[in-house]
Amino acid sequence: MNFRIYLVRRILHLIPVLLGLSVLIFVVSRVIPGDPLRLALGTEATEEQVQQLRQQTGLDRPLVVQYITYMAGVLRGDFGYSLRTHRNVTKDLLDFFPATLELTTVAMGIAVVIGMPLGILAAVRKDEAADHLSRVLALIGVALPRFWLAILLQLAFAYHLRLLPTIGRGPAPPTEITGLYLVDSLLAVDLQAFWVSFKHVAMPAFALSVGTLAQVMRLIRAGMIEEMRRDYALSARSYGLPANLIIYKYLLKNAFTATLTILGLSYGFLLGNAFLVETVFAWPGLAFYGVDALRFKDFNGVIAVTLVIGMTYAVVNLITDILYGYFDPRIRYE
Amino acid sequence: MWFRFRQSTLSLVGLAIVATLVLAAIFAPVVAPFPQHAGVFVDFDRGLQPPSPRNWLGTDDAGRDILSRILFGARISLTLGAVVLIIAVGLGVPLGLIAAYWGGRLGDVIMRITDVFLAVPPIALALAVTAALRPTLTNAMIAIAFAWWPWYTRLVYGQVLSLKEQQFVEASRGLGASRWRIAFREILPNAWSPIIVKVTLDMGFVILTGAGLSFLGLGAQPPTPEWGTMIAEGRTYLPGVWWAATFPGLAIFVAVLGFNLLGDGLRDVFDVEIEQWRAGS
Numbered sequence: 001m002n003f004r005i006y007l008v009r010r011i012l013h014l015i016p017v018l019l020g021l022s023v024l025i026f027v028v029s030r031v032i033p034g035d036p037l038r039l040a041l042g043t044e045a046t047e048e049q050v051q052q053l054r055q056q057t058g059l060d061r062p063l064v065v066q067y068i069t070y071m072a073g074v075l076r077g078d079f080g081y082s083l084r085t086h087r088n089v090t091k092d093l094l095d096f097f098p099a100t101l102e103l104t105t106v107a108m109g110i111a112v113v114i115g116m117p118l119g120i121l122a123a124v125r126k127d128e129a130a131d132h133l134s135r136v137l138a139l140i141g142v143a144l145p146r147f148w149l150a151i152l153l154q155l156a157f158a159y160h161l162r163l164l165p166t167i168g169r170g171p172a173p174p175t176e177i178t179g180l181y182l183v184d185s186l187l188a189v190d191l192q193a194f195w196v197s198f199k200h201v202a203m204p205a206f207a208l209s210v211g212t213l214a215q216v217m218r219l220i221r222a223g224m225i226e227e228m229r230r231d232y233a234l235s236a237r238s239y240g241l242p243a244n245l246i247i248y249k250y251l252l253k254n255a256f257t258a259t260l261t262i263l264g265l266s267y268g269f270l271l272g273n274a275f276l277v278e279t280v281f282a283w284p285g286l287a288f289y290g291v292d293a294l295r296f297k298d299f300n301g302v303i304a305v306t307l308v309i310g311m312t313y314a315v316v317n318l319i320t321d322i323l324y325g326y327f328d329p330r331i332r333y334e
Numbered sequence: 335m336w337f338r339f340r341q342s343t344l345s346l347v348g349l350a351i352v353a354t355l356v357l358a359a360i361f362a363p364v365v366a367p368f369p370q371h372a373g374v375f376v377d378f379d380r381g382l383q384p385p386s387p388r389n390w391l392g393t394d395d396a397g398r399d400i401l402s403r404i405l406f407g408a409r410i411s412l413t414l415g416a417v418v419l420i421i422a423v424g425l426g427v428p429l430g431l432i433a434a435y436w437g438g439r440l441g442d443v444i445m446r447i448t449d450v451f452l453a454v455p456p457i458a459l460a461l462a463v464t465a466a467l468r469p470t471l472t473n474a475m476i477a478i479a480f481a482w483w484p485w486y487t488r489l490v491y492g493q494v495l496s497l498k499e500q501q502f503v504e505a506s507r508g509l510g511a512s513r514w515r516i517a518f519r520e521i522l523p524n525a526w527s528p529i530i531v532k533v534t535l536d537m538g539f540v541i542l543t544g545a546g547l548s549f550l551g552l553g554a555q556p557p558t559p560e561w562g563t564m565i566a567e568g569r570t571y572l573p574g575v576w577w578a579a580t581f582p583g584l585a586i587f588v589a590v591l592g593f594n595l596l597g598d599g600l601r602d603v604f605d606v607e608i609e610q611w612r613a614g615s
Contacts, residue, residue, distance in 0.1 A: 017449050017450055017453050020447070020449070021454065024450055024451070025462055028465075028466050029465060031466050139344075139591060139594065140591070142594060143538065143591035144587055145545060145583055145586045147546060147565070148565060148584075148587065151572070151579055151580075152580065154572070155572060155573055155576060160573070269455060271455050271458065272456065272457035272458050273457065273546075275457060275458065275461060275550065276457075276546050276550065290458075291461070291552075293465075294464065294465040294550075295551070295552075297465060302465045303462075305458075305462075306462045309454055310453045313453065314453065
């Protein structure tokens with residue numbers, strides 16, 4: 001089957017899943033006990049004011065009608081009115097989403113950039129001290145509560161060593177294009193702004209990445225060891241090709257394929273854990289916004305955040321699938 | 335089996351950690367230096383004291399002994415893990431079994447619903463559910479279980495698909511066994527080992543997720559000695575008071591590590607068994 005058809009099918013398959021997700025979240029958020037409108041207006045508000053807001057927000061209509069109206073809005077890019085920020089949720093999302101995307105992507109980058117060489121090292125030095133050390137590090141990395149690590153890093157690098165900023169994203173770069181500070185400052189060729197943004201994102205992204213980093217390290221190690229035993233590796237070696245060439249050009253590419261499938265999945269864990277890490281670092285991202293929406297029972301905010309996370313997760317998995325075909329051309333899209 | 339397990343030091347460490355946790359949970363009132371500090375107790379004169387011979391891990395803002403609270407916290411975390419996983423397995427396993435063995439339209443519907451639940455990371459889904467409920471420990475358990483069961487459906491589905499083609503299933507069908515009997519009495523017992531491994535590994539991750547929800551203020555509420563709640567409380571006194579947030583976090587870390595090591599150990603044991611079984615020995 002050709003790749004384009006495969007891609008279209010994958011995207012078509014996503015539609016029922018995301019629709020299902022929207023129904024699920026919608027129903028869950030509408031069974032809220034207590035009155036979110038009363039909460040939004042405060043105890044001072046009269047019953048009439050509450051009723052008026054109920055009519056304005058359409059909450060007096062049947063659930064099915066509410067859902068259809070809501071989804072019609074979503075398709076037009078309108079996620080409804082926020083009871084907490086008193087503006088359109090879409091605006092909020094545009095403000096907060098880039099921060100989360102930047103944080104999780106940098107975390108993923110750290111996991112791959114640090115995890116891959118460590119994994120190779122562990123494979124090359126199998127059963128030596130470096131390998132044992134990497135195993136212990138991996139066990140620790142997976143088990144560390146990321147929000148706790150975030151607090152410890154904050155204590156060490158911000159409070160005591162004063163090397164990195166304690167919280168936040170820092171000032172926005174002068175030109176806003178994508179909302180991703182690192183990208184924007186690079187596009188404006190403003191290296192100083194880039195450095196400031198980088199210092200802000202480094203610690204939260206590292207805290208977020210440890211689990212994924214550990215996974216990448218172990219998977220690359222396992223993949224490399226498996227590839228080393230293959231005939232092609234042996235024959236390349238007997239031809240007298242330099243070890244580094246074999247490792248980096250031939251083995252790594254193949255070993256990376258297996259790791260790639262996990263990367264898509266672990267992006268989900270990064271998004272999930274971002275809720276905790278963003279809270280610790282007061283990182284103005286989607287999760288930070290979502291937690292506030294949760295506390296204030298701002299259901300439009302909650303639904304929107306969950307849907308956007310679901311969509312991001314789906315898109316990332318789609319990208320991994322596409323990359324998968326690049327790394328392993330034998331894969332036929334069926 | 336025990337012989338294989340015993341050969342790995344890390345598995346034994348895992349078993350030791352888990353056993354200690356369980357014992358700490360059971361005997362918390364006996365071993366905790368200040369059992370009364372687990373609940374509502376205030377002694378502001380001794381508030382925020384650093385670790386000392388009297389309070390090994392220091393005290394929190396209300397003057398409560400952190401060690402005692404961590405020991406009682408083991409009860410909460412283990413209960414949370416157990417309750418969540420009992421629900422997740424109780425719901426997820428039969429659904430996966432039915433979807434794979436019955437197949438057809440019913441199977442499709444079950445798996446499509448599972449896909450929907452798997453479309454968001456569990457913690458994000460659990461958070462969305464807590465929004466609809468009041469923030470309590472029980473509701474946090476419900477929310478996590480709500481997000482966790484599809485993983486078991488997925489796992490069992492894959493297992494059963496391969497098992498149902500095996501000869502022993504064919505044989506019992508030939509003997510006239512009913513579908514229910516084959517599914518639950520013949521196939522399911524053969525699918526248990528990966529489930530047990532996953533449950534052990536998940537105990538750690540569910541405890542972690544529960545602590546995360548409580549940390550965000552969406553699970554157990556103060557003064558419950560829940561580890562995540564304790565970190566959230568202790569965090570407000572940083573950087574001067576480092577112990578109040580550090581030690582409960584260490585407890586979570588050790589607990590998760592223990593279950594991970596134990597789970598890995600069990601997986602190795604079962605993998606070998608499966609290999610031997612395939613080799614016909």
